[in-house]
Amino acid sequence: MPDLTNDRLDRLREAFLRIGYGTDGVVDLLGAQAHAALSRGEPEPALRATEGGGPLGTAIRMFLLGEAEQAGDVEQALHPLPLSEAIAGGLLAAEGDRVRAALDIRPHSAGEDSWWVVSDLDADTRPDGWATSADHVLGVGQASLSLVRATSRRQVGSVLDLGTGCGVQALHASTHAQRVTATDVSQRALALAAATFRLNRIDVELATGEWFEPVRGQRFDQVVCNPPFVVGPARTDYVYRDSGLAGDDASALMVRQLPSFLNEGGTGQLLASWLHRKGEDWQDRVAGWLPPGGVDAWFVQRDVADPALYVGTWLRDAGFDPRSALGRRKAAEWLDWFAANDVEGVGFGFVTLRRAGSERGEVVCEDLRQAFDDPLGPESDAWLRRVDWLREHGSAEGLLSARLMTASSTVLEEFASRGDEGWERFLHRLHRTDGPGWQHEIDELGVRLLAGCHGAMPLRDLVELLAIGSGEDPEQLAEAAVPMFRELVRHGMVIPAEWADDE
CATH class of the missing domain: 3.40.50.150 (Vaccinia Virus protein VP39)
Known part of the structure; x- marks a missing residue:
């Protein structure tokens, strides 16, 4: 079990801050191409980019690339944490006159927040012969x-x-x-x-x-x-x-x-x-x-x-x-x-x-x-x-009384296949262009009904207008519209008119 005392960790933090071992520092030293290659599991470009990279390059080669580095270089990179303390704490392992990481410590960021994450070495950085233990602790996978x-x-x-x-x-x-x-x-x-x-x-x-x-x-x-x-x-x-x-x-x-x-x-x-x-x-x-x-x-x-x-x-x-x-x-x-x-x-x-x-x-x-x-x-x-x-509003009466509008992220896609008399068999598909990209296939009457969803009138009135224009029975149209709109609301493709300012 590692013995990472507070004093050792505080000194390690000071060292990382001093040499710039963070997400920005790693990207700056590696460059975009080498960093992208490393993300794909291709270490060679990163190895080349860190040659002569000073203390930061040493830290990257040890913790991100699994390389054994010269003890003197590691001493400089981890100052003020003494090399002996890093080894005693289980952070590093000595190999003759070289030292390698015994734990994985890598920068991780999200937005403006940046951290270091401590875990066990993964297969890419673990030396041959170092087996995965039953209590292995994964990193950021x-x-x-x-x-x-x-x-x-x-x-x-x-x-x-x-x-x-x-x-x-x-x-x-x-x-x-x-x-x-x-x-x-x-x-x-x-x-x-x-x-x-x-x-x-x-x-x-x-x-x-x-x-x-x-x-x-x-x-x-x-x-x-x-x-x-x-x-x-x-x-x-x-x-x-x-x-x-x-x-x-x-x-x-x-x-x-x-x-x-x-x-x-x-x-x-x-x-x-x-x-x-x-x-x-x-x-x-x-x-x-x-x-x-x-x-x-x-x-x-x-x-x-x-x-x-x-x-x-x-x-x-x-x-x-x-x-x-x-x-x-x-x-x-x-x-x-x-x-x-x-x-x-x-x-x-x-x-x-x-x-x-x-x-x-x-x-x-x-x-x-x-x-x-x-x-x-x-x-x-x-x-x-x-x-x-x-x-609150998902019943048939509640939906038909609601003023609804098509979300701004919803688009209508239309597809057709070529038949004997030209393009035919149209398929209408609603596609939400943000979030999880939900899709719903709808028929021609559904397309026409959605065209009127601007939040100006209740869904019931839109159904009645469509019934008049199409010759369909308004009750049957309403019966078909309710489950369709329930799903479209659930997936954020149609929203209550009062939510328009939230878009």
């Missing part, structure tokens, strides 16, 4: 970054980061919460998270224990969690990914228990995985995890992997060659479990939960497989706002 982007940043009083790992979710929570609590079952994770918080001068309350046990009896305004969501047999090879629970029971546990730890109106956001089993709808499966009572829930499925791809991906993640004897044995055990449990695929995505005041919550499960650029966090806030509006 793609999963944690995706949760960062999917998390609401509204100002709150308290945030719980459950299963904090290296502490990256808590770092981001510190930008919008008055109080942050971080828990983990792993003592090593808590030690590295504590180092992360000390380096960045951020006050976070730390607690040890499984799942919600460390905060039993407490409630928070927001809970964020990147749990060990890998599904398969009930085992724990690596604490960061394996829960010890079979199948998707870890995700089910989180969804079931999280709402009871929220204040009224509080939200929870987490990554989760779920099984796609033969003869079972995944939406029914995840909705069945919810506790009884008023909980609004939004399950967003971002991907579905077939069992073979899923197993191969996670074997490689742990450093196993799927072609080796050990890799094949582990793959066989995993695939046998999937086959015995009728698993056809594994879904992955985001879950937003809110403790609502109503007796019955709104539960929506939907696919969001397309690529999009905007972060999902603001969309989750907007989704909950739209849920509130639909709870």
Whole structure:
């Protein structure tokens, strides 16, 4: 276990500030091309850019590129932290007259905020022969970054980061919460998270224990969690990914228990995985995890992997060659479990939960497989706002009485295929050009109805005008319009007229 005392971390922070080892400093020294190559896992351009780069170059080569550097150069880079102290604390490891990083410490930024994150070395920077331990602590990976982007940043009083790992979710929570609590079952994770918080001068309350046990009896305004969501047999090879629970029971546990730890109106956001089993709808499966009572829930499925791809991906993640004897044995055990449990695929995505005041919550499960650029966090806030509006106005009478308008980010796309008599079979599709880029196909009458949505008159009046112009029955048009507009409001493609100033 590293011995990263406050004194050692304070001196390390002073050294980093002195040499400019931060996100801006790294980019400036590497240059745009080498930095982009490093992000792709191609270190050679960065190695060349840091030659003769002084103390900052030494720090980059050690912590970002996994190079062993001359002891004298490292001494200069880490001053005023003595080299002997850095080695004694488990920050560095000596190799003859050279020194290499024993921990990963890398800059991480978001907007105007910039931090250092302490974690274990990943496969790219770990020397040959350094195995991944069972209590390995991941750094800032793609999963944690995706949760960062999917998390609401509204100002709150308290945030719980459950299963904090290296502490990256808590770092981001510190930008919008008055109080942050971080828990983990792993003592090593808590030690590295504590180092992360000390380096960045951020006050976070730390607690040890499984799942919600460390905060039993407490409630928070927001809970964020990147749990060990890998599904398969009930085992724990690596604490960061394996829960010890079979199948998707870890995700089910989180969804079931999280709402009871929220204040009224509080939200929870987490990554989760779920099984796609033969003869079972995944939406029914995840909705069945919810506790009884008023909980609004939004399950967003971002991907579905077939069992073979899923197993191969996670074997490689742990450093196993799927072609080796050990890799094949582990793959066989995993695939046998999937086959015995009728698993056809594994879904992955985001879950937003809110403790609502109503007796019955709104539960929506939907696919969001397309690529999009905007972060999902603001969309989750907007989704909950739209849920509130639909709870009050979502009945047939409420929608037909509402004055609605097409959102400025909604565009109409039209497609046609060439037939015997020219272009025909038009397809009309609404496309939201911001957020998650929702799309809805609508018919010709729907297009004409939306054309009148300027917020000037109730939807009922627009339906009646369309009925007169098209010769359709107004009651049948209204019956078809209500569910369509309910979905368009839910996805932010049509908004209440009173929200126009918010656009």
